[in-house]
Amino acid sequence: MIKKALLAISIIILQTSCQERSKTDLAEVHWDRDMCARCVMVVSDRQNSVQVRDPKGKTYMFDDIGCMVLWFKENKIKWQNQATIWITDVDTSKWIDAREAFYSNGNVTPMAYGFSAHKTKESIPKDRDVFTFNRVVEEIIKREK
Numbered sequence: 001m002i003k004k005a006l007l008a009i010s011i012i013i014l015q016t017s018c019q020e021r022s023k024t025d026l027a028e029v030h031w032d033r034d035m036c037a038r039c040v041m042v043v044s045d046r047q048n049s050v051q052v053r054d055p056k057g058k059t060y061m062f063d064d065i066g067c068m069v070l071w072f073k074e075n076k077i078k079w080q081n082q083a084t085i086w087i088t089d090v091d092t093s094k095w096i097d098a099r100e101a102f103y104s105n106g107n108v109t110p111m112a113y114g115f116s117a118h119k120t121k122e123s124i125p126k127d128r129d130v131f132t133f134n135r136v137v138e139e140i141i142k143r144e145k
Contacts, residue, residue, distance in 0.1 A: 026086055026095055027051060027059040038067040038074075039111060046093040048109045048116055053084040065098070066113025069140040090116035091123055103136050104128040113140055 029051065034043045037060040043049050050062040062068040065087060072080045085098035090107065101117040104124045109116060115136045118124050131139070 025053075027053070029061065034061045036061060036063040036067050038062060038071040041110065045088075045110045047088055047090045048107075049088050050098065051086045051095070055079050055082045064109045064111035064113050065103075065115050065117070065136060066109070066111050066140045069137050070144060073141060087117040089119050091118065094119075099133045101133060103131040103133070105131065105139075113143075115140070 029043070029049070031046065032042055032044045035041065036043055037052075041063050043061045043063045045063060048064055050065050050068045052060040052062070052068060054060070060068075060071075062071065068085070071077075077083075086095040087098040087101055088094065089096050089101070090104075096117060096119050098117065101119065102121045102124060103115045103117055105114050106128060107114050107116040115131065121130055124130050
C-alpha cells in the first residue's frame with residue numbers, strides 16, 4: 001500500500017514539474033543582464049522596458065518601446081499581431097498589457113523615443129498628450145522615415 005501511494009505521489013510530482021509553461025506568461029527578467037533585441041543595450045530601466053512573447057513562447061526584451069516598434073518593422077515580423085506584449089508602467093514599474101496601456105510623450109526614455117506607459121489615463125500629467133498603443137507605433141514609425 002505504501003509503495004502504491006509513493007508511486008502515485010511520484011507520478012503527480014513528475015507530471016506537474018514537466019508541464020509546459022504558458023506561452024503568454026511574463027518571463028523572468030534579468031535586469032542589467034538581458035539585452036535589447038534591437039539595439040543590444042542592456043535592459044536596466046524598470047520604468048520603460050518592454051517584453052514580447054511570440055506565439056511559440058519565445059521572449060524578446062527591449063529597453064524602449066521605440067526599439068520594439070522598429071524591430072517588428074525592420075525584421076518584417078509576421079506574428080506581430082499575435083504577440084503578447086508587456087511594458088512597465090512608468091509610475092509603478094509593474095508590467096502591464098502594452099496594447100491596453102495609455103502613453104504619454106515627452107519622457108526621458110533609454111533610446112529617447114519619449115513614450116512612457118501608464119495603466120490608467122488619469123495617471124498621465126495634464127500637460128502631456130495621451131496616446132494609444134497604435135498611435136505610439138504610428139508616431140515612432142513616422143519619426144524614423
